[in-house]
Amino acid sequence: MKTTEPPVIVKESFHAPAEKVWNALTQVDEMRQWFFPNIPEYKAKVGFETRFIVNTGERSFPHIWKVLEITPQQKMVQHWHYGGYAGRCTVAFELEGMEERTQLTVTATVLEDFPDDIPEFKRESCLAGWQYFIQEGLKQYLDG
Numbered sequence: 139m140k141t142t143e144p145p146v147i148v149k150e151s152f153h154a155p156a157e158k159v160w161n162a163l164t165q166v167d168e169m170r171q172w173f174f175p176n177i178p179e180y181k182a183k184v185g186f187e188t189r190f191i192v193n194t195g196e197r198s199f200p201h202i203w204k205v206l207e208i209t210p211q212q213k214m215v216q217h218w219h220y221g222g223y224a225g226r227c228t229v230a231f232e233l234e235g236m237e238e239r240t241q242l243t244v245t246a247t248v249l250e251d252f253p254d255d256i257p258e259f260k261r262e263s264c265l266a267g268w269q270y271f272i273q274e275g276l277k278q279y280l281d282g
Contacts, residue, residue, distance in 0.1 A: 147243065148265070150273050150276070151239050152239065153239055154240055155235065156212075156233045164214065172275040173275065176191070183208065184208055188203050199258065200222060202221055203217070213231065215231075216231075227248045229246045232244075244268055
């Protein structure tokens, strides 16, 4: 992923109130069920940082997330980078309630280029990953 590329944007609508979607995005016990089972800790609080490793078989990616912005049940922005690798991005989670449904928009914006030679850092891989997590994992978790 490069700073010259457009942000990766994934949208999904859930048959759930914003509070339920927000909790799935910010409560570590819920995050472990649809996102990453090995997240050690998470707090929806500006300045909170968490670290954990994701293994793909060939490589290990030390995930490092820091919460930059919180507007409860509306918006959360995190800084993401991977220990030992170049590249940084922000990931914004924005919720819009529509009666008994909630629209979630996830936007990953590159701040510093990621390496070209690692397939997991290609834009297509990022898009596929967010589609999987939001449109499959979170959708199944919330809509059952």
